[in-house]
Amino acid sequence: MAELPEWMRPPRPEGWLAEDLDNLPDAPRHTELIDGALVFMMSPQRNWHRRVINALDRTLHAQAPEGIEVNSEMTVRLDKYNRPEPDVIASTVSIPPDATQYEAKDIVLAVEVVSPESAHRDKAVKPHKYAEAGIRHFWRVEDEDGNASTAIHVYELDDMTRTYVPIGIFRDTLKVDLPFPIELDVQGLYG
Template sequence: MPTRLCVVTVFPMTELPGWMRPPRPEGWLAEDLDNLPEAPSNTELIDGALVFRMFPQRNWHRRVIKALDRDLDAQAPDGIEVNSEMTVRLDKHNRPEPDVLASTVSIAHDATWYEAKDILLAVEVVSPESKHRDRAVKPHKYAEAGIRHFWRVEDADGNATTTIHVYELDDLTRTYVPIGIFRDTLKVDLPFPIELDVQSLYG
């Protein structure tokens, strides 16, 4: 049989910027995020790896975050701080960024992260590029870190029909159990009394 010659063309890879190279074999540590001024905003640390927002943020996503931040802050009792798009230090290799959170501690004006032990509620507003992280990876890590309440907010049909999935931590299994799915009015007593018109979050 005739010999076939296979020609492989190798294209040079673009050199990665120095700041994107892990400083140690096990990757980045939580404190490293504060020393990466070149990193894009909303950079997270998951299992020692940097996670970047890869696509432009959808209007629905941004407006729901702003509305939740506003409405939860308005209903939070004294001693509870509500904030959005701030990282939480779960352990030395994980510093994710919930879209909205409620904390028992008010952090300093120049602080960049919260401690997991102080977080009462973590909220993820799901976007197409972050579905797996928001539905599986981050809830698992929040539960392991002992964050008692987790909400997952979805655009249920792709047409801005907002749905909120509410979970509470089961201490025995260290996993979240579902409390309810809310499409019209959300009314819960924990982590503090909250009532929301769900569909008005995008309005």
Template structure:
């Protein structure tokens, strides 16, 4: 058994904090902080996942009104011990080229594309954490025989938890966080050409 590299050892007895992620240049590219623990995405990314994220990013950017920005692979500092990295974020934060994370109040929509290794986190852990942080809209995209099914959630303010707002296949039309009209079949790799 080999020793852990020094950078993998928590800097304090309480573990990791959100600001620690910015001082870990040796960490794998997609490192998240969940409940004070580092989570590394070490499995190879599926082509389907990458294509859905790329195509959805481009489609939402084309429809986003002034003041909304669509980005990917940026963390959200939910609190001192949680800084997940969703697949896609829609934010109203002003552009800052040195930004490494978004505040929850600036995030209008979070999208997770479910992979086998992230399924539990995307469907349960992140669903609760994003709601607790007050993020109003959450989409969880599932692979149904290589066709995307988008599970849409809206924050219920009185309970502070997400309420299902529908499962969309083939077409997704939403008026929040802005007018969105998507042909989901065109997001599926091999479907658009």
């Protein structure tokens, strides 16, 4: 069995810290930190997943008001042990070109486009962590039948319980007022 690369060994007994991600030059491109553990994508990305991310990025960017920055596949520092990489985000701050992360306090929308290999994290782990960090809006995008039948599950943060409550499931046209007015053709995201 081959020896593990040095960058895979946690630098401390309690695991990795959010700032450690910036010092892993040989780590795979989409490396995340969840509860002090490195998580990275090893499977090839599905065409549906990539196209939906690109379409959401473009559509949200086009509809975002001044003062809202839309970006995709950038990590968000939730706390010292968690720095996940939502598929798409909307932020109230613009980060510098050399920045590698956003801060949770600045995120108004986090979107996860569910893949088979990350379904548990996208449906259970990440939403819970985003809610605890105070991210007000969360969308979970799924291919419901494996044939590009897209659905967007929209959630809003309940301040009292610090959990997300469902707002709706959109399969044709998504139209919401928060975190800013957005209208999009759900099935057209893959088209």
